[in-house]
Amino acid sequence: MSFYTSLNGMKNAQTSLGVIAHNIANSETYGFKRSRTEFSEIVAASALTNPKMIQGIGASVEAINQNFSLGPVEQTGSALDLAITGDGFFTARSPLDGTTQYTRAGSFQMTGGGNIVDNSGNRLQLLPVDANGQVTGNTLGDATVPVVNAAGSAFVGVTVDKAGIVNASYADGTVEPVGAIALASFVSPGGLKKIGQASWEGTGLSGAATYGAPGSGPYGSILSGALERSNVDIAEELVGLITAQRNFQANAKAIDTATQISQTVINLRT
Known part of the structure; x- marks a missing residue:
C-alpha cells in the first residue's frame, strides 16, 4: 500500500x-x-x-x-488602458459567436470602424447613458464611437473618467458621452472558468453576472491610463x-x- x-x-x-x-x-x-x-x-x-x-x-x-486579490497598478498614459480599483470585471463580447467573456486586463484600443476592442478583437460592453452621462438602463451594447458626429465633425479622441463614462471628442470642440463601462460582478468568482488570455466565462458555480456602472455597489472605480498587473x-x-x-x-x-x-x-x- x-x-x-x-x-x-x-x-x-x-x-x-x-x-x-x-x-x-x-x-x-x-x-x-x-x-x-x-x-x-x-x-x-x-x-x-x-x-x-x-x-x-x-x-x-x-x-x-x-x-x-488585486494586483499592482502600472501607469501607462494611454486613455484606453483601464484598471479597476475594486471588484468587478470588464465585459467583452465576441463579434464572431456572441459569447461573453470577463477580464481584469483592461488593454483596449479602437478599430477603424470606431469599435473599442481588446487584444483578441472582443468588443467592450457599455451601459446606455443620456446626454449628461447618466446611466439610463441595464442593457449591454458594444462600445462603438461614432467617427463623425451629428454636425459632421471628425472624431479626434476618447477619454474615460473614473465613473467609467466613455467620452468622444470631435474637431468642432464638442464632447459626447458614448456610454458607461459595464462591470460584471459574481456571487462566487472562484467558480469562473478560465479560458485563457486572462479571461473567464461564467458557470453554474460562479452564478450569473450582475452588471453595473463603476463606482456603484460592489464595483470599483476606473483608472484611465493604467493597467492592473498580475497578482x-x-x-x-x-x-x-x-x-x-x-x-x-x-x-x-x-x-x-x-x-x-x-x-x-x-x-x-x-
Whole structure:
C-alpha cells in the first residue's frame, strides 16, 4: 500500500509544480490571477475499524482555487488602458459567436470602424447613458464611437473618467458621452472558468453576472491610463516551488525505501 500512497503523493506534487509554473509563467500577464493547489487526506476504514488504528492512504487534489486579490497598478498614459480599483470585471463580447467573456486586463484600443476592442478583437460592453452621462438602463451594447458626429465633425479622441463614462471628442470642440463601462460582478468568482488570455466565462458555480456602472455597489472605480498587473508574488511562488520539489523527492524516497524493505523480506524468505 505504501507504494501507491507515495505514488499519489508524487502525482500531487507534480500537479502543484504545474500550477506554480503556470503562475510564474504569467507573472507579467496583465490581469492574471494566481492559482493555488489544495489537497485533502484520503482515509479508508470500515465501521468496525478501531479509530485509533486508522492509518490513512494518502492525499488527493481537492481543488485548484483562484486568488482574485488585486494586483499592482502600472501607469501607462494611454486613455484606453483601464484598471479597476475594486471588484468587478470588464465585459467583452465576441463579434464572431456572441459569447461573453470577463477580464481584469483592461488593454483596449479602437478599430477603424470606431469599435473599442481588446487584444483578441472582443468588443467592450457599455451601459446606455443620456446626454449628461447618466446611466439610463441595464442593457449591454458594444462600445462603438461614432467617427463623425451629428454636425459632421471628425472624431479626434476618447477619454474615460473614473465613473467609467466613455467620452468622444470631435474637431468642432464638442464632447459626447458614448456610454458607461459595464462591470460584471459574481456571487462566487472562484467558480469562473478560465479560458485563457486572462479571461473567464461564467458557470453554474460562479452564478450569473450582475452588471453595473463603476463606482456603484460592489464595483470599483476606473483608472484611465493604467493597467492592473498580475497578482503573482514571485518570492512566494519560488518558496512553493521548493516545497513541491521537496515533497516530490520525499515521496520518491518513500517508494525507494518501500522497495528496499520488500527486497529484504523476499531475501529472508529465500
